[in-house]
Amino acid sequence: MDISIIDNLAYNIDSVMHRASALSKIVMVVFVVTTVVISTNPIALAFGLVLLILTILASNLPVARVLSLVSYAFFFSLIFALSQVGGGLIGPLVIVLKAVTAAVSLVLLITTTPYPQIFAILQKVLPNILVDAMLVTYKSLFIIIGQVNNIVIAMRIRDGYSPLNIVKNLSNTGKIVGHGVIHAWELGESMQEAMFVRGYKGKLPLTFSWSSISGYDVFPLLVGAAILAAAV
Amino acid sequence: MSHIHLPDGVIPAFWWVTGYIITAVILAIAFSRTGSSEARKKIPLLGIVAALMLIGQSIPLGFIPFHLNLSVLAGIILGPWLGFVAVFITNLFLAFLGHGGITVVGLNTLVVGSEAVIGYLLFNAFRRHVPSFTIAAVVATVIALLVSVSLMVGVVTLSKVNPGLVLAEQIGHITPKKEIKPISSISIPRFVEIIAPFAVIGIVIESAVTALIIRFIIKVRPDIIGLYPTGG
Numbered sequence: 001m002d003i004s005i006i007d008n009l010a011y012n013i014d015s016v017m018h019r020a021s022a023l024s025k026i027v028m029v030v031f032v033v034t035t036v037v038i039s040t041n042p043i044a045l046a047f048g049l050v051l052l053i054l055t056i057l058a059s060n061l062p063v064a065r066v067l068s069l070v071s072y073a074f075f076f077s078l079i080f081a082l083s084q085v086g087g088g089l090i091g092p093l094v095i096v097l098k099a100v101t102a103a104v105s106l107v108l109l110i111t112t113t114p115y116p117q118i119f120a121i122l123q124k125v126l127p128n129i130l131v132d133a134m135l136v137t138y139k140s141l142f143i144i145i146g147q148v149n150n151i152v153i154a155m156r157i158r159d160g161y162s163p164l165n166i167v168k169n170l171s172n173t174g175k176i177v178g179h180g181v182i183h184a185w186e187l188g189e190s191m192q193e194a195m196f197v198r199g200y201k202g203k204l205p206l207t208f209s210w211s212s213i214s215g216y217d218v219f220p221l222l223v224g225a226a227i228l229a230a231a232v
Numbered sequence: 233m234s235h236i237h238l239p240d241g242v243i244p245a246f247w248w249v250t251g252y253i254i255t256a257v258i259l260a261i262a263f264s265r266t267g268s269s270e271a272r273k274k275i276p277l278l279g280i281v282a283a284l285m286l287i288g289q290s291i292p293l294g295f296i297p298f299h300l301n302l303s304v305l306a307g308i309i310l311g312p313w314l315g316f317v318a319v320f321i322t323n324l325f326l327a328f329l330g331h332g333g334i335t336v337v338g339l340n341t342l343v344v345g346s347e348a349v350i351g352y353l354l355f356n357a358f359r360r361h362v363p364s365f366t367i368a369a370v371v372a373t374v375i376a377l378l379v380s381v382s383l384m385v386g387v388v389t390l391s392k393v394n395p396g397l398v399l400a401e402q403i404g405h406i407t408p409k410k411e412i413k414p415i416s417s418i419s420i421p422r423f424v425e426i427i428a429p430f431a432v433i434g435i436v437i438e439s440a441v442t443a444l445i446i447r448f449i450i451k452v453r454p455d456i457i458g459l460y461p462t463g464g
Binding site for chain 1: 287317321448452453
């Protein structure tokens with residue numbers, strides 16, 4: 001889970017993409033996903049992927065690190081693609097390009113946009129309760145990942161993991177996750193109290209202002225529009 | 233367990249749009265059934281459980297193409313409606329991280345969400361008639377996962393998800409048919425034959441881990457799943 005790295009990239013790097021508003025970058029993603037859905041042209045999809053990678057470069061992001069985030073999409077699309085090799089190369093190539101292009105656009109969004117800005121836009125279209133729960137989920141990930149890492153280290157130190165003893169491993173895994181659930185539950189209870197003490201009334205204060213839109217927004221919009229135009 | 237790892241652009245638009253519409257309807261019912269005040273109170277817990285599921289779903293177990301979903305556990309802890317909401321949140325986050333396409337979030341939520349809903353209902357039905365909560369959790373999880381695997385196969389069947397077939401239909405519109413060789417396709421029974429061994433292993437692991445977690449929770453904090461300490 002690379003959440004902390006994503007957060008670091010979104011907050012601590014400066015570029016045109018980072019300065020653009022979340023809204024224009026979400027529109028860019030919508031353009032790219034639309035392209036992926038409607039296009040079966042490998043050249044148009046490859047153009048989109050190359051343009052997105054160039055945008056990652058222009059955003060001062062570590063290209064290899066960012067692309068490693070889409071390894072899941074690449075891996076699973078490759079499985080599908082390999083199963084289709086007998087039918088020619090265009091189909092498999094299109095499958096991989098579709099998966100990777102869409103995933104890169106999403107990763108570009110989250111590595112150039114601090115998460116509260118994304119949630120502020122989502123709050124405009126999704127129920128407040130849902131967005132609040134997503135925000136808590138995101139914040140909790142950092143805490144729980146740290147706790148799970150500590151517990152796993154403790155388990156290994158205390159000889160709780162034996163490569164050949166599946167029953168023992170399953171039992172200990174159950175206890176670890178159970179411990180994690182209880183710890184998380186207690187954390188949730190504390191968070192609940194803290195939120196209500198601070199006057200939570202069903203909407204966390206996330207603000208999107210139209211004034212955040214600036215000339216920088218032209219860049220992601222152009223990237224998205226170019227990718228879509230190439231496919232149409 | 234039955235996460236559909238399909239990239240964007242493979243499933244025909246009709247099916248993924250239908251998936252989103254049904255998911256939106258269920259989410260709307262979920263929020264109305266839980267009542268805004270109750271849902272508001274449970275937001276931190278919902279977020280924490282979603283974060284736990286996200287961690288479980290993002291860690292492949294390595295030796296088989298499988299990861300824990302913890303969705304039955306989410307249903308048992310949060311109840312069926314909020315459990316379904318937690319499943320939606322995790323699927324949306326996973327899509328942003330390139331783990332499954334953004335267009336299949338709706339279908340994935342329906343398939344995985346069924347585990348939360350059915351798991352909750354069955355666990356509560358069995359625990360009144362079965363002497364051991366652990367056994368109730370195992371049986372509930374096994375049945376819920378069998379249903380979700382069946383749903384996944386149903387999605388594959390209905391949407392003609394063989395990517396070669398889908399792409400052949402689409403590519404056929406823009407290139408001469410003679411250039412497209414017949415796509416090597418597998419029948420649904422053959423597909424079931426292929427996934428069956430992995431599904432069995434996955435169901436065994438997920439039910440064992442879920443039952444062990446439930447057993448641990450009952451020992452330490454039984455109130456989390458609506459039980460109260462017996463004083464023994």
